[in-house]
Amino acid sequence: MESKSDMSTIDWSVVRIPEIKDARVLSGKLSQLDYAKLLIGSKLMNRSLAGNAQSALTVYVRKNWDEHEQLLIVEANQHGLTPEQYIEKLLNDAS
Numbered sequence: 001m002e003s004k005s006d007m008s009t010i011d012w013s014v015v016r017i018p019e020i021k022d023a024r025v026l027s028g029k030l031s032q033l034d035y036a037k038l039l040i041g042s043k044l045m046n047r048s049l050a051g052n053a054q055s056a057l058t059v060y061v062r063k064n065w066d067e068h069e070q071l072l073i074v075e076a077n078q079h080g081l082t083p084e085q086y087i088e089k090l091l092n093d094a095s
Contacts, residue, residue: 008065008069009069009073009083010069010072010083010084010087011084012084014084015084015087015088016088017091018091018092025057027053038052038053069083072086072087
């Protein structure tokens with residue numbers, strides 16, 4: 001059975017991802033309640049706060065990738081680029 005990531009139309013083998021020296025993401029300020037829930041969940045699961053935040057980001061990326069990939073394909077077409085070329089453009093613009 002194919003996983004969602006196997007059904008991707010992106011050929012990641014041709015995408016040149018620039019070196020990312022520190023692939024950390026900072027979040028905006030959480031509400032007191034959300035922070036408390038994150039902290040409590042971390043303690044209950046015997047995990048670090050950073051570990052739980054990393055898991056949350058990974059889940060977000062995986063859950064939303066299909067929608068993001070479709071948007072990427074549309075925007076790539078609008079710019080006259082392949083999805084792979086557009087990914088490289090977006091990554092280079094971000095660095």
